[in-house]
Amino acid sequence: MIAPSQSPTPAGREAGQFSASAAAPTAQSGLVLMGALEAFHAEIQECHAAAEVLELAAQCLLKLGGFRAVAFLMNEPPDWDFQLRLCQPAAGRGEMQRRVNDSIRAGTFAWALRQSRFVPVPGTRPEHDGPTLLHRLGTRARTIGMFAAVGAAGADFALQAQAGWVAVILSSCSYAIENLRLRGEVQNHNTELQERVRQRTIELTEANELLSREIAGHRRSQEALAEETERLSVTLRCIGDGVITTDTAGHVLLLNPVAEQLTGWSQTEATGRPLAEIFAPLNAVRREPHIGFLEAALTRGAATDVSQNSLLTARDGRERVIAFKVSPLRQRAGQAIMGAVLVVRDITEHERLTAEARKYVQVESLGVLAGGIAHDFNNILTVIMGNVSLADENLPNRVAAAANLREAARAAQQARELTGQLLKFAKGGTPIKTAARLQETIRESARFGLHGSHIRPVFELPRDLWAVEVDNSQIHQVIHNLVINAVQAMPHGGYLRIHAVNRTVNGAENLALPPGNYVQISVADEGCGVSPEALPRIFDPYFTTKKSGNGLGLAMCDVIIRNHGGRITVTSELGKGTTFNIFLPATDKAPAAPASSERTATAARRGRILVLEDDDALQTLMAAMLLRLGYRADFVDRGEDAVRMFQTALQHGDPFDGAILDLTVPGSMGGREAIQRLRELRPDFPALVSSGSAHDPVIADFQQHGFCGAMTKPYTLEQFAEALGHLLPAGRA
Numbered sequence: 001m002i003a004p005s006q007s008p009t010p011a012g013r014e015a016g017q018f019s020a021s022a023a024a025p026t027a028q029s030g031l032v033l034m035g036a037l038e039a040f041h042a043e044i045q046e047c048h049a050a051a052e053v054l055e056l057a058a059q060c061l062l063k064l065g066g067f068r069a070v071a072f073l074m075n076e077p078p079d080w081d082f083q084l085r086l087c088q089p090a091a092g093r094g095e096m097q098r099r100v101n102d103s104i105r106a107g108t109f110a111w112a113l114r115q116s117r118f119v120p121v122p123g124t125r126p127e128h129d130g131p132t133l134l135h136r137l138g139t140r141a142r143t144i145g146m147f148a149a150v151g152a153a154g155a156d157f158a159l160q161a162q163a164g165w166v167a168v169i170l171s172s173c174s175y176a177i178e179n180l181r182l183r184g185e186v187q188n189h190n191t192e193l194q195e196r197v198r199q200r201t202i203e204l205t206e207a208n209e210l211l212s213r214e215i216a217g218h219r220r221s222q223e224a225l226a227e228e229t230e231r232l233s234v235t236l237r238c239i240g241d242g243v244i245t246t247d248t249a250g251h252v253l254l255l256n257p258v259a260e261q262l263t264g265w266s267q268t269e270a271t272g273r274p275l276a277e278i279f280a281p282l283n284a285v286r287r288e289p290h291i292g293f294l295e296a297a298l299t300r301g302a303a304t305d306v307s308q309n310s311l312l313t314a315r316d317g318r319e320r321v322i323a324f325k326v327s328p329l330r331q332r333a334g335q336a337i338m339g340a341v342l343v344v345r346d347i348t349e350h351e352r353l354t355a356e357a358r359k360y361v362q363v364e365s366l367g368v369l370a371g372g373i374a375h376d377f378n379n380i381l382t383v384i385m386g387n388v389s390l391a392d393e394n395l396p397n398r399v400a401a402a403a404n405l406r407e408a409a410r411a412a413q414q415a416r417e418l419t420g421q422l423l424k425f426a427k428g429g430t431p432i433k434t435a436a437r438l439q440e441t442i443r444e445s446a447r448f449g450l451h452g453s454h455i456r457p458v459f460e461l462p463r464d465l466w467a468v469e470v471d472n473s474q475i476h477q478v479i480h481n482l483v484i485n486a487v488q489a490m491p492h493g494g495y496l497r498i499h500a501v502n503r504t505v506n507g508a509e510n511l512a513l514p515p516g517n518y519v520q521i522s523v524a525d526e527g528c529g530v531s532p533e534a535l536p537r538i539f540d541p542y543f544t545t546k547k548s549g550n551g552l553g554l555a556m557c558d559v560i561i562r563n564h565g566g567r568i569t570v571t572s573e574l575g576k577g578t579t580f581n582i583f584l585p586a587t588d589k590a591p592a593a594p595a596s597s598e599r600t601a602t603a604a605r606r607g608r609i610l611v612l613e614d615d616d617a618l619q620t621l622m623a624a625m626l627l628r629l630g631y632r633a634d635f636v637d638r639g640e641d642a643v644r645m646f647q648t649a650l651q652h653g654d655p656f657d658g659a660i661l662d663l664t665v666p667g668s669m670g671g672r673e674a675i676q677r678l679r680e681l682r683p684d685f686p687a688l689v690s691s692g693s694a695h696d697p698v699i700a701d702f703q704q705h706g707f708c709g710a711m712t713k714p715y716t717l718e719q720f721a722e723a724l725g726h727l728l729p730a731g732r733a
Helices: 027-045 050-064 090-106 108-113 156-238 257-263 293-299 348-393 398-426 439-449 472-489 553-563 616-629 639-651 671-681 717-727
Strands: 067-074 083-088 132-138 143-151 242-246 252-255 304-313 319-330 337-346 434-436 455-460 468-470 494-505 516-524 567-573 577-585 608-612 632-636 658-662 687-691 709-712
Touching: 027 050, 027 156, 050 067, 050 083, 050 156, 067 090, 083 090, 090 108, 090 132, 090 143, 108 132, 108 143, 132 156, 143 156, 242 257, 252 257, 257 337, 293 304, 293 319, 293 337, 319 348, 348 553, 439 455, 439 472, 439 494, 468 472, 468 577, 472 494, 472 516, 472 553, 472 577, 553 567, 553 577, 608 616, 608 639, 616 632, 616 717, 632 639, 639 658, 639 671, 658 671, 671 687, 687 717, 709 717
Parallel strands: 455 494, 608 632, 608 658, 658 687, 687 709
Antiparallel strands: 067 083, 067 143, 132 143, 242 252, 242 337, 304 319, 319 337, 434 468, 494 516, 516 577, 567 577
């Protein structure tokens, strides 16, 4: 509360404004006034409104005597224009308003607002009407109104004597009203604050409830995520394949235990490292790195299925044969890629069993063919023997004898080709690929497999069939095995339909093949068919539905086609037959021109040839052939001797023009090592590699080993001359 100012004494300055000669009140009247003031102060402290304070003040002032009427004009909102709020007695309200208006016009009202004392209003006649007095109502800081009073006629002495007490009452009244105003503002502020607190409490309660629900939902999500994580962790620990995940930058995030075994890296060591440091598979044939599979998953969202054989070298140097698949990892279907996942399978043991299977299937194939081959071979021998006997009888007739000998030579060539076919079915291993068109390979293999059977082949092999890059002998073996399978399925004969088409795979088909161009070969029989239960396992090693089979033939076909980057599929219906479809990648490489049936010219040539050959009989044969062709030849039976002779020839100014090097020389340096030494002495030195095995990798890829060409045994003089012609063209020799 704002305390009223200290009460001035009755003899103060304000009382002196009426008359300087006024007598002081008696002691008894002073005590009465003091009691009245104390009662007034006590009463206004209990007031709850300014009107109550004003009412008590008016009553107190009238009781002092000397006033005919008192009034209060309050400066309050909303008008702030000193409205007359209280006048006692009420009957004098009109007269009081008139006197106030007169004071306003005279400027006395405004002057009184700037004073702290009674200001008389001029123009009144105190002796007749009583004086009009104005006194500012307010605190030092704020004007809250104006007190107006009309004194009783002839009451100058009372006013002069009581002016100080009136000032005390008005001051107390002002501070009481101001305290009520401030109390009201505080109360309003408290009420407003309480309302704001209440509203905020409601908002916080609602927010707290919402947060509680969100926390509960988050807790449930965390529990569900923990359960899902545990299930995934158990699955990854128990799965038989290796699993590796990466982030979008290709850094490893996770390895399951199988992946740790395959790579040799632990989860802790691998985390954060680039995938290429942990997992760097190689092509099993070319031993070149597989590239682009991770970028395809992370940038294009493309999955890569590398089902053909690949090699993975573990951290400890151990090599494994693997198949792997890479897929993009997304938060949800169609959303942004968040990484990649690789699934790796160790197929080393599977490949070992498959390689072993090839050995058994060759024996089975040859056993099935024995009867038909014996019949055809006896026919060939009959032709040879008959033509030889005719030549003996017709010897004097040179023309007839020449014709007979030509027939004998033709039959011998057929016998050589038949032997060559047997050798094709006896071999296996990594494919040694050359570009070729498969029409003749398919026909030859099918007819060879159908010897002695009652089955008639129907071929549909277009002339514009795309070229493929294959190992011809292994494709012979695949077609032969499928034909033998058809022969066994049709013991009473029938038609075997074999056709080939050009096929473009765009990824929409469910073939598990990379998009591209393929040659599709179909072999369809009219046999008994395969049951739906057995069909999914038809390519498994050692799985068979035949009493006498060992279940290796179709498994070997599957491996061979996969080693060529292709795929073999099967469809079958019981009682109607089985169809095998082979897909081989097409190539842009031009196939080698077929060998001419005409005799190759063996015109004499020039040049000095270094020959590495350890077989005496072959040295004799090769010496005769080289002499017949016009070459000079020097023979050695050790690779070390070949290098020394080459160095000596260079020193004496009579260098060799070329060399024929046997690939394998027991107990000595062979052709592979010798050509490296020779090319150190002369980098452009041309040499042929010679071997009795057409399936050695050096023969198939001779250029990578430093040779200019290759010869396989046996060979004729024409083939020998053709190989030397490529080694030493006429202009060079």
